[in-house]
Amino acid sequence: MAEEVELNPKQKKEIAKWFLLNSPAGEIQYVAKDLRLVLNDNEVYDEAVSESFPIYNKSHMICLQMPAGAGDVLVTSFGELGENEYLDPRTAQVAIVDHVKQVCTEVRPATDEELSSAYVEEFRSALDVEILKYAGEAYPKGVCSVYCTKGKEVEGPGFNFELVVVISACRLSPQNFCNGSWRSVWTIEFQDEAQVLEVKGKLQVGAHYFEEGNVQLDAKHECGDSTLFQSPDDSAISISNILRHHETEYLASLEDLRRKLPVTRTLFPWHNTSQFSLTREITKELGIGK
């Protein structure tokens, strides 16, 4: 038998990071708690969590409460200003975040350089209003935000810019052994010359059920559409209609996928004569006396 070799700290850290990054929605803290015991090495543990949590938080687009009733902030790569700083465009505030504890520790107002120009902001805030309406209706536990990811300094017509809509909803019910999440990321390219808006969506649904078992769903979908470049209010309405249409269609297709597994109606005839000879064969082969 091969000699057991203990893994070096770097290898242990990589394995720990894999588990952390692959935790289902809402479960990374449970996984981290177990890993701390398994690793039994605080240095490796600390490195693994400090490297994994920021990636996990941004990928899952977690929602944190800002202190003193300042509202909610989504932790996303689109709003990332610094390693622990995340912009909330709606309230023009920047949240300082502790990734491992998954809390917002401080809030400060955003500087002018961190916000979009007045011209782009007209489009961004109009879209934000429509998306808030849509997400409020469609997602009981949804949180949304609209970011400007390209061209935030554009002062007027003649240049392109890009907005990103993020919708994040999760239903965490660990007492019922069940957690799930819905994430939508919609990228809208405002193309000035062609006077069109190119819309690209990435939807991701996850569910984890672990009572008397362990079942995970991971479903992804990409789609696209386009519409005319109109005024901020009209563009916002067109875009939110596109989102609503595609997301509703995707939801319907997910339910269609519920195909019944095949059912065989005939039971195996355990009692027939071949069974007796099978027993005889096995008894003979195993050399068991009767």
Add this chain to the structure above:
Amino acid sequence: GSKTAQGRRGHLEEGAWDAIHVIEVAPEEEGIARYCLTSTVMLSLTTDHESSGTFSLSGSIRRQMNMDLSVSEGHLCNMGKMIEEMEGKLRNSLDQVYFGKTKEMVCTLRPPSEVIMRLPDSTGL
């Protein structure tokens, strides 16, 4: 028992059913044996369809069953029937859990449009 499948028509791209059954047999009274069956089924389904993107559903379920049975027909007969019954129950549980629970979760995250109209104002759910 293990079975893998590749779908040609329809949406299923790849499916795998792996079942492990462990039976403990102990003599009870004269002519009767106690059978303790622990079964684990690991199921994995993936689809990759243009209109619906990628869909991956996988995991495992474990159940136990105890029975005291006469040995007059032999052990094979008893064990065979238990395993068959167990696999039937597991298949139904899987249907409820895999599809039922995950569908329930998706509907909670984002209720279908008809349901939204009828949702009460109070935060019931």
